[in-house]
Amino acid sequence: MSVKSSVPFNGTAEQEAKLKEVIAKYKDTRGALIPVLHEAQDIYGYLPLEVQVMIAEGLGVTLAEVYGVVTFYTQFSLNPKGKYAIAVCLGTACYVKGSGDIINKIQESLNLEVGGCTPDGKYSLNATRCIGACGLAPVMTVNDEVYGRLTVDDVSGILAKYAD
Amino acid sequence: MELVRSHVLICGGTGCTSSGSEVLHEEFDEMLVKYGLDKEVKVIKTGCFGLCALGPVVVVYPEGAFYSRVKKEDVEEIVQEHLLKGRIVKRLVYDETVEQNDIKSLNDVNFYKKQQRVALRNCGVINPENIEEYIAVDGYQALGKVLTEMTPEEVIDTVKKSGLRGRGGGGFPTGTKWDFARKSVNEQKYVCCNADEGDPGAFMDRSVLEGDPHSVLEAMAIAGYAIGANQGYIYIRAEYPIAVRRLQIAIDQAKEYGLLGKNIFDTGFDFDIELRLGAGAFVCGEETALMTSIEGHRGEPRPRPPFPAVKGLWEKPTILNNVETYANIPVIFNKGADWFASIGTEKSKGTKVFALGGKINNTGLVEIPMGTTLREIVEEIGGGVPNGKKFKAAQTGGPSGGCIPASLIDTPIDYDSLISIGSMMGSGGLIVMDEDNCMVDIAKFFLEFTVDESCGKCTPCRIGTKRLLEILDKITKGQGTLEDIDRLEALCYHIKNASLCGLGQTAPNPVLSTLRYFRDEYEAHVVEKRCPAGVCKALLSYVIDPEKCKGCSACSRKCPVGAISGEIKKPFVIDTTKCIKCGVCMETCKFGAVVKK
Numbered sequence: 190m191s192v193k194s195s196v197p198f199n200g201t202a203e204q205e206a207k208l209k210e211v212i213a214k215y216k217d218t219r220g221a222l223i224p225v226l227h228e229a230q231d232i233y234g235y236l237p238l239e240v241q242v243m244i245a246e247g248l249g250v251t252l253a254e255v256y257g258v259v260t261f262y263t264q265f266s267l268n269p270k271g272k273y274a275i276a277v278c279l280g281t282a283c284y285v286k287g288s289g290d291i292i293n294k295i296q297e298s299l300n301l302e303v304g305g306c307t308p309d310g311k312y313s314l315n316a317t318r319c320i321g322a323c324g325l326a327p328v329m330t331v332n333d334e335v336y337g338r339l340t341v342d343d344v345s346g347i348l349a350k351y352a353d
Numbered sequence: 354m355e356l357v358r359s360h361v362l363i364c365g366g367t368g369c370t371s372s373g374s375e376v377l378h379e380e381f382d383e384m385l386v387k388y389g390l391d392k393e394v395k396v397i398k399t400g401c402f403g404l405c406a407l408g409p410v411v412v413v414y415p416e417g418a419f420y421s422r423v424k425k426e427d428v429e430e431i432v433q434e435h436l437l438k439g440r441i442v443k444r445l446v447y448d449e450t451v452e453q454n455d456i457k458s459l460n461d462v463n464f465y466k467k468q469q470r471v472a473l474r475n476c477g478v479i480n481p482e483n484i485e486e487y488i489a490v491d492g493y494q495a496l497g498k499v500l501t502e503m504t505p506e507e508v509i510d511t512v513k514k515s516g517l518r519g520r521g522g523g524g525f526p527t528g529t530k531w532d533f534a535r536k537s538v539n540e541q542k543y544v545c546c547n548a549d550e551g552d553p554g555a556f557m558d559r560s561v562l563e564g565d566p567h568s569v570l571e572a573m574a575i576a577g578y579a580i581g582a583n584q585g586y587i588y589i590r591a592e593y594p595i596a597v598r599r600l601q602i603a604i605d606q607a608k609e610y611g612l613l614g615k616n617i618f619d620t621g622f623d624f625d626i627e628l629r630l631g632a633g634a635f636v637c638g639e640e641t642a643l644m645t646s647i648e649g650h651r652g653e654p655r656p657r658p659p660f661p662a663v664k665g666l667w668e669k670p671t672i673l674n675n676v677e678t679y680a681n682i683p684v685i686f687n688k689g690a691d692w693f694a695s696i697g698t699e700k701s702k703g704t705k706v707f708a709l710g711g712k713i714n715n716t717g718l719v720e721i722p723m724g725t726t727l728r729e730i731v732e733e734i735g736g737g738v739p740n741g742k743k744f745k746a747a748q749t750g751g752p753s754g755g756c757i758p759a760s761l762i763d764t765p766i767d768y769d770s771l772i773s774i775g776s777m778m779g780s781g782g783l784i785v786m787d788e789d790n791c792m793v794d795i796a797k798f799f800l801e802f803t804v805d806e807s808c809g810k811c812t813p814c815r816i817g818t819k820r821l822l823e824i825l826d827k828i829t830k831g832q833g834t835l836e837d838i839d840r841l842e843a844l845c846y847h848i849k850n851a852s853l854c855g856l857g858q859t860a861p862n863p864v865l866s867t868l869r870y871f872r873d874e875y876e877a878h879v880v881e882k883r884c885p886a887g888v889c890k891a892l893l894s895y896v897i898d899p900e901k902c903k904g905c906s907a908c909s910r911k912c913p914v915g916a917i918s919g920e921i922k923k924p925f926v927i928d929t930t931k932c933i934k935c936g937v938c939m940e941t942c943k944f945g946a947v948v949k950k
Contacts, residue, residue: 317592
């Protein structure tokens with residue numbers, strides 16, 4: 190994981206105002222850092238260094254502490270997600286039903302590594318922990334859309350829906 | 354209160370939501386208006402029914418018709434035929450419930466027959482977003498009884514007498530845990546709920562939280578009264594958005610009704626609950642790591658003692674129980690400790706919820722009395738292994754647990770039996786594997802998980818699991834030796850003995866238990882350079898059986914690297930030096946002439 194994201198930071202004043210509100214809301218809560226990071230990620234979509242600095246200053250903790258927490262938890266991302274965030278479940282139930290093949294197929298089709306984002310910012314690919322839809326295994330999601338009972342042959346049809 | 358003649362229950366659990374149950378709800382509302390039935394029929398979104406494989410599930414009462422895999426287009430037919438004309442749409446009803454011309458009760462269906470729903474009693478029955486429905490099924494009655502009629506000591510005695518043990522995996526007696534915290538003297542104590550369900554393939558706790566969130570809140574308040582705490586925290590995975598939303602709704606409603614907050618039931622007892630979202634770290638399921646995370650830090654565990662009952666969250670006495678453990682508490686007070694203790698085996702009382710998944714026909718959520726055998730779960734409730742394949746093993750306890758081989762399928766499921774055969778109860782993931790699953794590959798899969806999730810604080814876990822994975826990788830690539838197997842085993846015991854927390858201490862279990870029951874598979878990889886299940890790619894080769902090959906050239910045309918050649922109407926041949934083992938030829942062949950070796 191690199192410290193600086195490959196995509197330049199272009200946060201708006203509006204986003205910053207929202208973040209300040211969040212920080213003010215949690216100012217007196219014990220253990221506020223993680224809830225603040227969650228909400229900050231909702232605002233910006235990811236947690237670039239610039240946002241971490243604002244949070245560190247706002248909560249009065251060191252940047253090292255913030256960075257340490259951000260990089261410890263997999264939910265927090267230093268990189269932006271693609272317009273279409275693809276996630277393939279690699280929980281046990283999905284794995285024994287072949288989700289490993291599904292993720293290989295997507296990597297091949299989009300020429301994309303797990304954890305990466307295409308240079309045009311269109312697709313990002315993640316392997317997730319169990320999302321709990323084991324009855325539909327194997328499962329992948331694109332943004333909030335869930336696709337279940339997949340076979341390798343379904344992949345190209347699903348990706349074609351997100352061509353624009 | 355308005356009276357309605359029929360209820361349409363739509364499952365709003367994650368499984369059914371993923372297969373489209375939200376759309377059904379809107380469609381039902383629209384169709385009921387269209388046919389003028391919206392005053393007579395009520396549509397309710399419930400928690401999980403358990404049979405996720407058949408989702409989305411819709412049940413219509415009073416008939417109890419169980420509609421499965423319902424599509425948007427089917428809704429109008431159900432409204433028109435069933436709700437308007439009173440004729441059940443047999444085409445859409447779950448096959449097993451249809452008997453000649455009648456439908457039978459769900460309780461007589463194989464999937465439900467051997468189940469006993471205690472922790473899941475309200476899932477799929479009530480609307481989880483409406484506190485009045487919970488109150489209507491005796492909700493908050495236990496809290497009322499505890500606060501107005503019982504002393505904290507009596508509460509703890511009742512929990513002890515019930516024999517309830519922690520459902521998160523360890524199986525520590527709940528009443529004893531509460532007793533320790535009660536005896537710790539401090540002006541501030543905390544009650545925590547572990548809803549950071551991290552085992553891959555497990556979704557029991559999520560289903561309880563989505564289907565019956567109030568039962569957890571009620572139990573936490575009871576625990577607060579018992580140990581002398583007025584603040585609770587629920588640490589829940591951020592990956593469970595539906596559960597998070599319903600819990601927040603439940604907390605807000607309980608506060609509005611005075612069932613949480615100040616002076617509950619006019620007894621002077623205060624209790625409040627806050628939600629804290631996890632952020633995707635498996636180690637945070639370990640109790641000390643979870644508390645460190647609530648405090649806002651990296652979720653690293655710390656040495657015990659001191660135990661949380663003495664020094665937990667913010668260094669105050671704290672109890673931490675799992676969601677399912679809490680879900681059992683209100684029933685124990687409503688129906689009595691003796692009733693609860695009458696279910697299950699001598700040392701494992703009550704029921705256990707399992708998330709049944711993998712190679713099994715009825716994937717879903719099941720709750721069985723302790724002592725039910727694995728065979729009953731797999732063959733009767735689960736409906737067996739699909740596609741005529743053979744049952745090979747079941748995995749319980751996730752990355753901390755182990756495999757139960759087919760030879761031990763008659764093992765009763767309880768804490769002590771599972772430990773004695775080298776597995777563990779775990780939080781309740783139960784993954785079924787068939788003959789096509791390679792056990793070395795499965796062990797490797799779990800080790801990849803633990804290597805990823807090791808927090809890095811202690812060396813045995815951080816480096817040891819990495820070394821285990823490297824050896825496993827070597828074996829699956831056909832480069833292992835017999836000494837590697839011995840080294841693997843020895844390293845497992847070092848890691849178990851020397852790791853700081855539960856994650857490291859149990860991380861070698863998947864390796865040890867597969868070594869114990871499937872050592873021959875490890876040896877086949879090492880000695881014969883062969884993967885018996887045909888999974889490990891490096892050890893596979895695809896060949897064409899000349900007896901079966903008709904020479905149609907279909908495989909040769911599909912092969913992405915041009916490794917297959919031959920003359921039409923004569924047997925084709927695969928050039929193994931070019932073959933990349935993608936398996937397309939095998940899928941393409943209509944005659945079953947391509948085989949893996």
